[in-house]
Amino acid sequence: MSKANQSSVSGSSNQSMSQSASRSRRAKASGTSRRTQQVIDREKGSDSLIKVLDPDTKEDRTPLSLLRTATKPTKGGKKPVGESTASGSQYSEADDRSMSRVGESTESDSTTNKSASQSMSEGDDMGMDGVLGMDGESTETGSMDSRQLDSGTKKPGVVKKAMTGEDEDDQDRKPEKKEMTYEEKRAWLAAPCQISLTETPTFFLLDRADAQIAIDSEQAGTVTARNEEYNRLLEMKQANASKYSERSAQTFNNPHKNKETQFAKYESTKQGVGVTTWEIFDTMRRLEEEDDDSDGGPGENVEKTGEEGEGEVGEMDDETNAFLDAMGGDDGDGGDAADVSKSKRNAWMLSPALGHALMIMERMVVQNIWQGEQLLYRNVNLEDPFKAQPNDNEVGSPTRKRRTFEEEQEAKELEEKEERERLAREAEERALEAQQLRVLWRYGCPVVKGQNVTCTAWNRHNEDILAVGYGAYGNNSSNVNKNGYVCCWSLKNPVYPERIFKIENAGVSSVDFSSNHPSLLAVGHADGALALYDVRKAGNAPILKSTVSGGQHTGTIWQCKWVLKGKDRGESLVSIAADGRVTDWSIKKGLECTNLLRLKRVPNKQQGMTQLKGDALLSRQSGGMCVDFNPTERILYLVGTEDGTIHKCSTSYSEQYLETYAGHAGPVYRCKWSPFSSDVFLTCSADWTTKMWRQDILEPVLTFQSLPDAVHDVAWSPSVSTIFGTITSTGRLDIWDITNPIEPRTWMEFEGRSLNCLSFAEQGSPVLCVGDNKGDVTVIKLKGQEYNAPAGDQGTPEYQEERLLRYVKKSLAS
C-alpha cells in the first residue's frame, strides 16, 4: 500500500501502519459496516505500547503486529477508520487524514494524533461528547495510538471515560493472521475505535492546607465570619447561577532580560573608637553648656568650656603682651618673629596653674630627700621603706678568683681598711643615735643669709609654719644692710620660705602670730614701728602699720604678743619696747594704742642702788625687754626690764607694779610663765644665769648656769613640765631639767654662732628651733622618751604641775 510509506518518527508509526494494515484486513474479513471501537488501553509497564481492547467484551484486540506478547486477536470486520467519516467536525478531517495517513508521513499522523489527543486532552465534555457522538454515528478515530504518542505530554487531570460504542464485531474476534486486503484495511480503519483512558497519577500543582485557628483566639471571630460569608456566597452562587459566570484569564509571564551594570567599588576602611566614661561625660557637659550659653558667640563658649587655662591666658593678654615685650626686649633688636616665637614658647610660664604646680613640685622634690627628717619632726619613727639604703650597694661580695700573693695581700689590706671604715661609720652612727639632740635641718636661704635672726614664732593654727624675723640689733654702722625680713617657713620646704616680707630700713625685732586670726602676723621693728601682715598675701606691704603720731614706740619693740583676753573678749596685741612703755593695740580702727603701763625705774638693790637720788638718771623709765601674760589670770603679766628687775603687773593698774622681783644683774631678756603652773616662771638674763621664780616669793627659787655667757632666751618644754631650754651668745643650747640645776641634761654647741632665739614646737613631738646670727634657724629634735609628753597618769597637766611644784618646794626647802 501506498500508505506503507511512512517514515517512522516513533516506533509506533510502523506499528500503526501495520496496525492499520491489520485493521483493514480485519475489517475486510468481517465485511460488516459495523463499527467497532477499539479500545486502546495503555497499560503501565506493559511491553506492548498499545493494546486494543474490545469495548464490549474488553477482550484484547491488539493486533498481533503490535504485540510483543501474544494476545487475543482482534476482531475483524471493522470498518476502516477512514471510511466512517461521519464523525464530528474534528474527526472528519481526522478521518480523512487518517485514511491518508497510512501512506503518509508521520506528520499528518502526528498532527492527527495531536489534534485528537488535544481534543481529548482538553478535557472538556464537549470534546468527549463529540467523540461519543461520533461513536454513536459510528465514527472511528484513527488515533488509536494518539494516546500513546502524547503520553509524554502528560495532560493532567484528564480522566477519560472509556468510550463505549457499538461493537458488533465481538464475535469476530479471532486472531486472523492473514493479510488484510485494502478494503479490509479501510474498513478496519474506519471502524470506530474505542479508546479507553484511565486516570493518571495525580499531580498536585497547588496544595493549600487549611489554616486552623483556635476558637478562643482573637482572630476566631473574624475567621468564622469570613467562613460564614463564604458559605453564603456559595449558596447564592448555586441559587443564582445565572448571576455568576466563570471566566478565566491567562497571565503573561514577561520574559526576563539580563542587564548588567558596573560601578566603582566602595573603598572601605575600618575605624575604631574607644569611648570612656569621662569622654561621654565631657561631651554631655559641653553640649549642655552650649545650650545654656546663649549670649556669647561660639568662640567664647569653646573657650569657656574648653581648657580653662587657655581661656585665662587669653584674658591676660595685655598683661602678657606687656610683660612679654619686656622679656622679649632682652633680645635687643631681635625681629618680631623671634619675639613672637619666644613669647609663644614662654606662654606656658604665664599659666596660672604653674605657680601652684611648682610649689607642690618643689615640696615633693624636697620630700624625696628630707622625708626621714620630716617624719622625725612629726615624731614618726618609721623605717622609711622608700629611702634607699646606700649601704646595700656598697658591700658586695667580691668575686673570688685566683690571685697572686701580692694581690692577695693588697686585697687583705683593702678589706681591712674597709672593715675599719665600716666600724668607724657604725660607731659614728651609734654615737649619733646616742645623742639626745638631733639636728633635723636648717632653715636658710640665700636671701636672708647672714642676717641676724631675732625672733621666731610658730603659727597657732598650722603648726608647720614658722615665722622668723631678721634684723640687726642696735645701730651697727658697719652693718650697712639695715633691712629687715620676715620669712614664713614651712616644714615642708626647708629650702626656701613660703613668704618673704622685706622691710625697708628697719630690722625686725619681734614677731608673733595671732590666735584668733591665724594668718595675722604682728611684726615689731627695731625703730619702734609695729606692723601687721597678712601672710596669705605675698606682697611686701603690711595691712596695718603704726604711725608716729599714733603713738608708736620710740624704741625697739623687744616683744610683741597677742593676748587672748578671755572668752568673747577677743584678742589684743601687747608690745613692750625700749622706750619703757607697755602698750595695748587695738585694730578696730587702724592701729590704736593704749598704754598699759609705763615702766618706771626701780632702784635695783642688786646693783647696790638703794635710792634713785643722787645719780644722774638718763630717764626715769627703763626699757622693757620682755613681757608675758599669766596663762590663767589674764590680767596679770610679767615685765622684764633692762635693769634686771622683773615686775608683776596688772592690766587694771597702770601706775604701779604688783610685785617686783629683783635678782638679775643684767637685762632680763626673757621671762616666761610655766605652761603647766601659773605660779612659776623663768627668767634669763645677760648675767649668765637663768632663774626660776615662784610668784609669791621675791627671791628666785633656782638658778641655772652653764657657761659664763649671756643667756639670750629661755623656753619651757610644752610637754614636760620640768624641762626647759636656754641658749647663749656663744652658740650653746642647753636643755635643763629642774631636778638637776647644776648641769644641763644635754647640750649642743654651735660653732661660731651666737644664738638669739629659741622656741619649742608645741606639736606632739619635742622639736625646738634655734635662730642664730648667721641667718639660719636650726630645727632640732629631742630624742628620748623623757622629752615626750608622758602618757597616762603622768601626762595630765595636773600631774605635771604638781610635779613641778613639788620640786620647787623641795628646792626651797633645801
Add this chain to the structure above:
Amino acid sequence: MADGEGAPRRNKAAETMATIDATLKRIAAHKGVLGYIVVNPRDNSVIKHVGMHDDHELIAKYAQRVLAFVSLTRSVVRDLDPLNDLTFLRLRSKQHEIIVAPEWDFVFMVVQDYHISTKEELAKIKVKPKERPREPQDQDNKEASEGVTENVEA
C-alpha cells in the same frame, strides 16, 4: 593714666615671673634632681628642658612616654569618676623618681634621684653634741647632795 595702670600690672606680672623663675631654678638645683622637662601636651613638643645631661634623645623619649602615661592615668582617674581629675603623678622606680605636674597647657616633669642622703647637708651644720654621760647614777647623787647647797644668788 593708661600707663599708670599698666605699670603695676606689669610689675605684678614681672614679680610673678620672677618668683616662678626662682622656683624653677631652685628645683633644678635641688639635691638629686637630674633636671626638668616642660612639654606641650597638644603637640608633644618639648618646650623647655633644664639639665637632664642635655641629652636630647633622652629628653624626647621621656617626653613622649611620660605624656602617654599621663593620658592613660588621667583616663583611669576620670573613668572611675568623671568629676575627678588627675592633679599630680609620681612614678618611683629603682633608680629615680619622675614627678609630673600635668596641666592643660603644659606638662612639667622633674626627674630626681632620691637616693641622696641628708648626711652631707647635716654635716654642714657644725655642732658639737654633748658626749654620752658616762654614769647616769652620778647625776642623781649630785642632785641629792647639791640640792642642799642650792642658793639663790645673783
